[in-house]
Amino acid sequence: METDKKCEDVSNVLGMVLAGSLTEGVRIKLASNVSTEQIKVGTFVSIRGELMRFFGVVTDVSLDSMDSSLTSIPPDVTNPFIHEVVSGTTVYGTLTVEPMLTLGDDKDPTSSLEGPLPAKTVPAHFAEVSIASETDIEFIFGKEDESHFYIGTPLDMETKLCLDVKELVKRSNGVFGKSGTGKTFLTRLLLIGILQNSAAVNLVFDMHSEYGWKGSSEDNKEVKGLKQLFSSKVAVFSLDEESSRRRGLTPDYVAKIGYGEIEPEDIQLLRETMGLSEVAAESSYNLRQRLGPQWLRDFLNLKSEQLLELAQEISVNERALSTLHNRLSRLKRFDFINESDKNDSVKQLLHYLERGMHVVLEFGRYGNSLAAYILVANILTRRIHDRYVYLKDRSSVDGIGEPRPVVITIEEAHKFLTPGIAGQTIFGSIAREMRKYNVTLLVVDQRPSGIDEEVMSQLGTKITCLLDSERDVNSVLSGVSGSRKLRSVLSRLESKQQALAFGDALPMPVVIRTREYGSSESYRELGWKDDRELAQQVKSDVEDLFGPDTS
Amino acid sequence: MDASADNGNRSSDLVGVSKGNYASTISPFGEIVEASTTYLLAQCHRLYAAPSLGDLVRTEEDSTAFSVVADVSTKSIDPSRRPLAMSQGEDTVDDIYNRHPQISRLLSTEISLIVVAHKADGKLFRYLSPVPTKIHAQVSICQFEEVRELTMSLEFLSVLITSSVGSPDDVVAAFLRTASVSHPDPKKFLVDAGKHIAAILAGDVHRLNALLRRIS
Ligand SMILES: Nc1ncnc2c1ncn2[C@@H]1O[C@H](COP(=O)(O)OP(=O)(O)O)[C@@H](O)[C@H]1O
Ligand SMILES: [Mg+2]
Numbered sequence: 100m101e102t103d104k105k106c107e108d109v110s111n112v113l114g115m116v117l118a119g120s121l122t123e124g125v126r127i128k129l130a131s132n133v134s135t136e137q138i139k140v141g142t143f144v145s146i147r148g149e150l151m152r153f154f155g156v157v158t159d160v161s162l163d164s165m166d167s168s169l170t171s172i173p174p175d176v177t178n179p180f181i182h183e184v185v186s187g188t189t190v191y192g193t194l195t196v197e198p199m200l201t202l203g204d205d206k207d208p209t210s211s212l213e214g215p216l217p218a219k220t221v222p223a224h225f226a227e228v229s230i231a232s233e234t235d236i237e238f239i240f241g242k243e244d245e246s247h248f249y250i251g252t253p254l255d256m257e258t259k260l261c262l263d264v265k266e267l268v269k270r271s272n273g274v275f276g277k278s279g280t281g282k283t284f285l286t287r288l289l290l291i292g293i294l295q296n297s298a299a300v301n302l303v304f305d306m307h308s309e310y311g312w313k314g315s316s317e318d319n320k321e322v323k324g325l326k327q328l329f330s331s332k333v334a335v336f337s338l339d340e341e342s343s344r345r346r347g348l349t350p351d352y353v354a355k356i357g358y359g360e361i362e363p364e365d366i367q368l369l370r371e372t373m374g375l376s377e378v379a380a381e382s383s384y385n386l387r388q389r390l391g392p393q394w395l396r397d398f399l400n401l402k403s404e405q406l407l408e409l410a411q412e413i414s415v416n417e418r419a420l421s422t423l424h425n426r427l428s429r430l431k432r433f434d435f436i437n438e439s440d441k442n443d444s445v446k447q448l449l450h451y452l453e454r455g456m457h458v459v460l461e462f463g464r465y466g467n468s469l470a471a472y473i474l475v476a477n478i479l480t481r482r483i484h485d486r487y488v489y490l491k492d493r494s495s496v497d498g499i500g501e502p503r504p505v506v507i508t509i510e511e512a513h514k515f516l517t518p519g520i521a522g523q524t525i526f527g528s529i530a531r532e533m534r535k536y537n538v539t540l541l542v543v544d545q546r547p548s549g550i551d552e553e554v555m556s557q558l559g560t561k562i563t564c565l566l567d568s569e570r571d572v573n574s575v576l577s578g579v580s581g582s583r584k585l586r587s588v589l590s591r592l593e594s595k596q597q598a599l600a601f602g603d604a605l606p607m608p609v610v611i612r613t614r615e616y617g618s619s620e621s622y623r624e625l626g627w628k629d630d631r632e633l634a635q636q637v638k639s640d641v642e643d644l645f646g647p648d649t650s
Numbered sequence: 651m652d653a654s655a656d657n658g659n660r661s662s663d664l665v666g667v668s669k670g671n672y673a674s675t676i677s678p679f680g681e682i683v684e685a686s687t688t689y690l691l692a693q694c695h696r697l698y699a700a701p702s703l704g705d706l707v708r709t710e711e712d713s714t715a716f717s718v719v720a721d722v723s724t725k726s727i728d729p730s731r732r733p734l735a736m737s738q739g740e741d742t743v744d745d746i747y748n749r750h751p752q753i754s755r756l757l758s759t760e761i762s763l764i765v766v767a768h769k770a771d772g773k774l775f776r777y778l779s780p781v782p783t784k785i786h787a788q789v790s791i792c793q794f795e796e797v798r799e800l801t802m803s804l805e806f807l808s809v810l811i812t813s814s815v816g817s818p819d820d821v822v823a824a825f826l827r828t829a830s831v832s833h834p835d836p837k838k839f840l841v842d843a844g845k846h847i848a849a850i851l852a853g854d855v856h857r858l859n860a861l862l863r864r865i866s
Contacts, residue, residue, distance in 0.1 A: 131845060165852040175859045180866030184844030189852060 111229040113138065113194070116146060116222050124158055124195040124584060125221050127228050131187020135160050141588045141599070141610035143231040143253045144196055148222035152202040154215065154231060154239060154607065158584035159195035196228070197584050199607035200239065215239055215606055233258040239606055248292030250285075250562075250600070251611030260611055262289075264296040267560055267604040268504060271530045271540040273512070275547045275575055276564025279317065281596045283309055284616050285562060286508065286543050290325060291625055294332060294457055299504035299539075301325075301457040302448070302483070304476040306466045306510045311335040311459030312348040322617040325459060328627045334456050336448065338435040338475065339463020351451075354444040354460060356436050356478060358396035363387045365477050366427070368515065368524055372469045379423040382415040389413050396438050399428055433471050445482045452483070452505055473514055480507055481525045487536045504537040512542035513549030521551030530554040548574040560602030565592040579608070678788035680761060682709060687782045689815065690717055690763040692789045697754045698724065700761050703816070704824025706792040706800065707763060709783045713770040716792065716800060717763035718825050721816035724759040733757065762815050763789075766806040774799065776806045798832040801839070804846045811850055811861075819857070822847070823864035840865055 113133055119125035125146070129135065138160055146153040164170065166189070174189060176182040200215040215238075236258045241247035247261035267289075274289065276282045287310055290301050303310045303325075312324040312335055326333045326348070337343040337350035344350075363383035370380045387394045389412070401409065406424055410417035430436055451458050460479070465471040483505065490502040509515060509526065521527035529538050531553065542558070544550060548570035556578050563575050572589055576582035579601060585608055589599050592610065601608035615621045619629070628636060679699055684691035690709070694700050701707060705719045726732055733756070736746050747753055768779035792800075810822045826843050830836035844862055851858040 165849075166855070168853070169855060172855045174855055175863065178863060178866055180840070180844065181859065181862045183841050184862055185848055185858075188845040188848040189855075189858070 111232065113144065113228045113230060115228060116224060116226040117193070119195070119221055121198070121218070121221055124197045125155070127194040127196055128163075129187065129192035129194065131191065133192070134186070135162060135192035138192075138194060139254055140591050141254050143236070143256070143609060144194075144228055145231045145235050146196070146198070146222045147227045147229075148201075149226070150203075153198045153218055153222050153226075154200040154202070154235065155196040155198040155218070156588065156608065156610070157194050158197045158581075158587055161193050161195070162190065163193050164190040194228075195584070197581050198222070199581075202238075230256075236260055240609075246296055246298070248288075248296065249614060250288060250292065251598070251613045254610050254612065260609065262292060262560070262600070262604045264292050264298055264604070268293060268296075268299040268506060268539065269534055270559030270603060271542065271554075271557060272560045272562075272602070272604075273542045273544070273547070273555070273558045273575075274562050274564075275544055275566060275571070276598065277545050277567040277571075280564035280592075280594060281598070281613055282543050282545070282564060283307075283314065284316075284596070285564070285598060285613050286310070286541065287314070287325070288614055288616060289541065289562075290457070290508065291328070293506055294325070294329060295626065297455070299506045300452050300455055301459075301506050301508060301541075302452060302479075303457075303459040303508040304472065304479075304510065305459050305461050305508075306472050308342070308346070308461040308463055308466060310508075311461055312343070313346055316617055320617065323622060323627075325457065328622060328625060329457075332455075332457055334451050334458050336444070336458055336460045337463060338461065338465050338471070342463030343461055348461075350461070352444070352447050354435065354448075354475075355439070355442045356444065356475060357440050357442045358399075358436060358438055359392050359440045360442065360445075360478055360482075361395050361430075361436075361474070362478075362481070364481075364523065364525075365474055366423075368473055368477050368520065369470055370520075371517070372473060372514065373426045373429070375423065375426055376419060378416055379419040379426075382413070382420055382423055385413040385415055393440070395427070395430075398424065399431065429470070430474075433465060433468070435465065435471075435475075445479060445486075448479060449483060449486055453503065455503055469511065469514060472511065476509055477515070477525060480509075480529070483507070484525055484529060484536065484538055487538050491536045502537050504534070504539070506539050506541050508541040508543065510543045512540075512544040513546050516542070516550045516554050518551045521554050527551065527554060530557050547571050550574065552577070558602070560600070560604040562598050562600040563589065564596075564598045565589075565594055581608075678710075678790040680789045682783055682785055682787045682789060683760075685782045685785055685787075687778050687780075688765055688809075690715075690765060690783055690789075692761045692763060694759040694761065696759075697757055698759050700759050701791050702824065702828075704821050704826075704828050706797050706825070706829070707761075707789050708792050708796070709787040709789050711784055711787050713768055713779060715765055715779055715783045716767040716769070716796075717765045718810060718821060719761055720764045720810075720813065720818075720821045721762035722759065723762075724757055727756055727758050731756075761789075764810060764813050764815055764821070766809055767800055776800070776803060794832050797829050801829040801832070801843075804843055807843070807846050808850050811847065819861045819864060822861060826865055 112130060114127045114129040117126050117128045138157060140157055142157040144155055144157060174181055174185045198218040198221055201218050202215050236253060241261045241263060243249045243259055243261055246265045248264050249259040250262045251260055252258060253260050274282050274286050293299055293301055305311055310324055311326050314322045314324055316322055326335050334351040335348060336352045336354045338354050340350060340353045366383040367380050386398050390397045406421055407417055410420045448458060462472060487502050493499060494501045515524055515526040529540055555574055561575055566572050572586055576585055588610060596613045598613060599610050680692040680694040682690055683693045700722045701719050703719055707717055709715045765778055767776045811818055826840060830839045833839040847861060848858060
């Protein structure tokens, strides 16, 4: 064992520290047997300093030579022997490593009592640099257990890298990446992590019906949803019962929204999506005042002559009002909106959440309509938040237990958190008030630059796949230390199933290959049992209770 | 005469093995006639019975000095008398020596040696001994084992590279090629040695290229 470890260490040695600074990163000369082509940006390395160990990520790889004239008179590399000799000596590779953490003891990382601390200095000259070992990763990111969820593996390694779920659910979080990079798969894993840790309950606004029941992968293979893996802990609500049933799911509840539940502020949020002018959207407040709780139903039932009259009555521009009427009439196409004032979707939802059940709300065919998504998510979130504010305040007064923390997952998050409106929307306040009322967000988005800066800065943990544009990269990395260097890491992620993760749930930024999801092996690792195993389990449970069956 | 057979193909020779005469018995082939801490001149006991360029040799007295053959020359014992051309018609070199056996006594073969290491109290030091070897010390060629032991580490290479005796690049190349076969992985030995040289010759790509080509 001891000798094994030694061997492993030696083969992992990359080189030694030559120069650098805390602000610019440490320069490392590659050992002559290591080629630059073997090292990728984002690789996780450990540096054995004189007094402590350092951990960091490779942020740049470059070529260098001892003598600048070499570039004009290169050595005779057509001769293979000469080529082999000069590589690594006369000419060599260098790495730039961003030191992130330090660990007091220089020998056995696990013997140190203190956890890793943020790096406040750089290793001494000639310190040995090696690829971080499995033990290093486990020690820094934690071993897989109830509060540490295995989310993926570091670059070019098989070691499980874990997120601290307890830390994760303390604040709102974000998953970013351009379309097709693996956001949905990553989010599904995060949801499972939260579910297994039972630190919070999930409420997922499942736009494309892929989290609850049967998602699909790009090669059109079916992947299991949460309800299929954890049927006793997950309820699926549906806005489109027909579509759910067609996909083989009997929803736990078919959600309806009454006109009376729609507030003028919901209309505000729909401005961009429905193409409403500011004046038109504002006039919904006048309507609410004039027409009462059923303002929308009554408004939509008006004939055009009546509109004119009403416009004068509430002194709103008549054209604006008729546009509003026109646009909002589209809501009539949403069958989940009805005129009843006895809908209890919100009550049901809260009921499930308060019992610790995770709820996925499927949109079915309405997932194609951004308006439907924004409207429903906004209405339900507002009501849940109200309820949580009430429960939380009551608990502090009466000393009754606090409400179970809820994590609300929204896709296309920038539609809810646009800079102009994030100040007023419910999602904006949830993101900003942190965990005050035990409600946090998991925002999933492909265009983070469209999200309010302040909201972005409040996200505790961000996991980002490859992004489209410079602006998106800036917005995700703004305010992160060493962001200039992480940028080069982020822009070189693979286009699928790779992500840069950083924030509260991780002691240091790290590039991961997202854990595989979709094979029966992966389900089993997540604790799922197939029918035969389940039967076996029942049998052994029964035997534990009553003794072996002798009949 | 076997010394003349020694000229050509050296690369396949193993130090101390194929050189039957002195190596298997380690009998000395010569005697020191000029000495300084860095440089030794040895005279061969028999005309032409010299080791090859780049061979590692030892001089034995209180302590052992190791040096590398950097130049071999044969000339008249009396510096004021130069040999005259003697061939008649179809004579081979051997014919001439047979006809005039006295020639062997009028000529002598000398070997220039660059000191690279020494051994005292059984311990090997890859740098110069503080005291030079004494005149008349016997010189013999090193055995396989000694060559390997010495070349486990090559910090003394710079001494050979920067020396001004003979043609240093040829000496270094011959020394390394010969030493390489004493190692289990000769190729790796040469590459490592090459890397040493590359560090020493940083800034002189032309010489580096020339030297490495001789080794490869
Ligand atoms: N962790 C993963 N395990 C297996 N396949 C993955 C994983 N992450 C991404 N993929 C593959 O990449 C495709 C795109 O992922 P998806 O999450 O749908 O992207 P996004 O939501 O960002 O558009 C998936 O259909 C799947 O084939
Ligand atoms: Mg997706």
